[in-house]
Structure formats: C-alpha cells, structure tokens
Amino acid sequence: MRALLVANPAATTTTRKVRDVLVRALSSELDLELAETAHRGHARELAAQATADGIDLVVTLGGDGTVNEAANGLLTAGPGPDVPMLAVVPGGSTNVFARALGRSRDPVEATGEILDSLRAGRTRLVSLGTAEARAGGAGATEGWTTPRWFVFAAGMGFDADVISRVEAQRARGRRSTGSLYIGAGVNAFLLGRDRRRPPMTLQLPGAAPVDGLFLALVSNVSPWTYLGARPIDPSPEASFDTGLDLFAMGRVGVVRMLHHVRQTMAARPDARGRGVHRWHDLGELTLTSTRPQGWQLDGDHLGTATGLRVRSVPDALRVVV
Known part of the structure; x- marks a missing residue:
C-alpha cells in the first residue's frame, strides 16, 4: 500500500x-x-x-x-x-x-x-461539513467564498474571537494551553460588545429566523473540544453518523454564562435554559450578522464575515479507525 x-x-x-x-x-x-x-x-x-x-x-x-x-x-x-x-x-x-x-x-x-x-x-466513511463565508469589513464584496471542508467544528462569533486572541498570543511566543484559552475567553466575554448587542441571525430551512445570537458552534462530533483532558460538550448528540449539531447563545450575563459553561463540562453535559438554543442532525444552516464577525473551522481563525453558510456531507471521507 x-x-x-x-x-x-x-x-x-x-x-x-x-x-x-x-x-x-x-x-x-x-x-x-x-x-x-x-x-x-x-x-x-x-x-x-x-x-x-x-x-x-x-x-x-x-x-x-x-x-x-x-x-x-x-x-x-x-x-x-x-x-x-x-x-x-x-x-x-x-x-x-x-x-x-x-x-x-x-x-x-x-x-x-x-x-x-x-x-x-478497519476503515469507515465519516460525514464532514462544508462552510462558505460572505466576506465582511471595509471594501468587502457581497459574494460567498469557495466552500471549505471541516472535520469536526465550525463557528461564528464569540468562539472565533477567542481563537483569534489565542492565535495572537501564540504569535508572540505563548504556548497553546488551557489557561491561555480561559484567559482569552474571559477577556473576550467581559470586554467584547457582541454579547451585549448580539448581531447574528440563524436561518434554518423551513423555520422562522432566530435573532440576537452572539455565539454559534457547529459540531460534527462530540465533544466539541477539550480543555486539557476535560471535554467541553455543548452538543452531546453530535456524531459522524448524523448531520450537524448547532449550539447557539443569545444575550447572557456573567452568572448565566458561567452556569452554561459548567453545564457543557459536566459528566453528563446538558446545557439548557435561558439564552441557549440547540439543534440536532441538521443538513444545512445559514448565519448572518449585522456587523463583521470572526469565523473559524476546526480551531483555525479564518478572518471576519457577515455570513456563514454550512452544510453536512454524509459519507464524505474514508478514515482508518
């Protein structure tokens, strides 16, 4: 071979x-x-x-x-x-x-x-996702980018902002650690304006738009990521065998945000309550924003956009398991 x-x-x-x-x-x-x-x-x-x-x-x-x-x-x-x-x-x-x-x-x-x-x-076909962005920022065009594949996660808003802050620190020589992500997340939440004036809207096929979102996490697997050895799992049902899962949040305060973070890190994660939106087994979704937002695929920040169009592709790639 x-x-x-x-x-x-x-x-x-x-x-x-x-x-x-x-x-x-x-x-x-x-x-x-x-x-x-x-x-x-x-x-x-x-x-x-x-x-x-x-x-x-x-x-x-x-x-x-x-x-x-x-x-x-x-x-x-x-x-x-x-x-x-x-x-x-x-x-x-x-x-x-x-x-x-x-x-x-x-x-x-x-x-x-x-x-x-x-x-x-022992091999198997796994589902993956594709994402295309509508560019944002000064002088941006209105077109959508060429679709890019992601293997486990995509995101727009708060999580991409955290990743951007971490990447800036790593460019200065910092190592990628759990504490680096925690610090970036705290700063982004406390100092950022988006959670106070959430700019994003979610559109699902055949459903009414969901407005007022500042965070949108698309998952192809569970857990979404790890903090060291500890899983962070906002979408426990996500799987290679289904479509995509979406975890989104609207306007929340500090106490409510800490509560939801604890829920995603629990032994049996089940983040629910005011400000939380969850969907399972989606074939496609579109996020739009009234102002440019960061977006990321598989933990890499890819710039800012005013829209993100995401699709699930079943049986996309054969992997060794």
Whole structure:
C-alpha cells in the first residue's frame, strides 16, 4: 500500500525524534513517503498531490489544523472512490478529530493502532461539513467564498474571537494551553460588545429566523473540544453518523454564562435554559450578522464575515479507525 506521511514540524507536541520513530514503524508495512509542511496550507497541497498521484493512504502527524488542511486537499474534487484514505496521528495540543476516531493521545501508540487497523481492514466513511463565508469589513464584496471542508467544528462569533486572541498570543511566543484559552475567553466575554448587542441571525430551512445570537458552534462530533483532558460538550448528540449539531447563545450575563459553561463540562453535559438554543442532525444552516464577525473551522481563525453558510456531507471521507 502506497502511503504519504504529512508531518507538521511546528505542531505543539511533535518532535523530530517522534517523527523518525513513526516513519520506521509505518515503513515496516507501507510503501511510505515523508513530506514535512513548510507553510500554512502546505498540507492541503500535499494531500491534493497525493490524490492526483494515486496514493492509497495519507497519514497526518500534527494537530487539528493539519488534519483540516489534509482533508481539504483530499477532497479538492469532492468525495469519491479514488480519494485516498486518511489516518490521523495526534501531534497537536487538542487533537479533537483523532480522539473522535478513538486514537490514543500518544503518537507512538496511535501509530501502532493505525497499523493494527490496516491489517484488520478497519476503515469507515465519516460525514464532514462544508462552510462558505460572505466576506465582511471595509471594501468587502457581497459574494460567498469557495466552500471549505471541516472535520469536526465550525463557528461564528464569540468562539472565533477567542481563537483569534489565542492565535495572537501564540504569535508572540505563548504556548497553546488551557489557561491561555480561559484567559482569552474571559477577556473576550467581559470586554467584547457582541454579547451585549448580539448581531447574528440563524436561518434554518423551513423555520422562522432566530435573532440576537452572539455565539454559534457547529459540531460534527462530540465533544466539541477539550480543555486539557476535560471535554467541553455543548452538543452531546453530535456524531459522524448524523448531520450537524448547532449550539447557539443569545444575550447572557456573567452568572448565566458561567452556569452554561459548567453545564457543557459536566459528566453528563446538558446545557439548557435561558439564552441557549440547540439543534440536532441538521443538513444545512445559514448565519448572518449585522456587523463583521470572526469565523473559524476546526480551531483555525479564518478572518471576519457577515455570513456563514454550512452544510453536512454524509459519507464524505474514508478514515482508518
């Protein structure tokens, strides 16, 4: 079986020594090529070329951003029988998609699990999502961007603002930690204006619009993310076997917000109550905003937009489980 290992040398928990161990292990049973990413978007380019070259399997070593790029490269021309399989070795700080597939958090153990699965033929098709944004900001056009794939989550509003703040701190040399996200979330909530004057509206097919939202989290898996080892799970029913789940919030105060955060982190998460909106198994949804909002896919901030159109795509990609 021909395989390509796409390794991100800048991923949070990836080292050259670990990479070399994985290369030896994978090469013992696969006709393996190694490619290291050198810039943002490189994993997408490498995965697209792997598809064109008839590679059977693409293995990623990196975080969720690397997985997202690889999935977008594999699906450049859309789903189909000629798209290589994807296997994921965790190398980032959160690794939501790898954990959703049941992979060990240790990259060496995860590699052994992948080889065991390949011997046994354990693969499956999973649903993914696509998102296209309507650009916002000064001089923006009214058109929608080309759809991009996401593997586990999309968001518009508050969560994208938090991610933007974290990315700015990381650019200054800070490590990606739970405390960094907590600090960014507290600052965004207390200092931001959007939760006081929520600008977003949700439109679902055949339903009345829902106005006054400042946060919208689209989930393709459960949990939505992790704070260290602790899951944050606003949409516990989300699954690769269904459509997308949406968790949205309207105007809330500090006490109510803390209450809802505790609900999403409980042993049996069930965030409900004033200001909370939840939907399960959606095929599509559209968010619009009266002023530009940040948006994100799989934990990467992608700029600002005045609209986000999201769709579920069943059986989009074959993965090693």
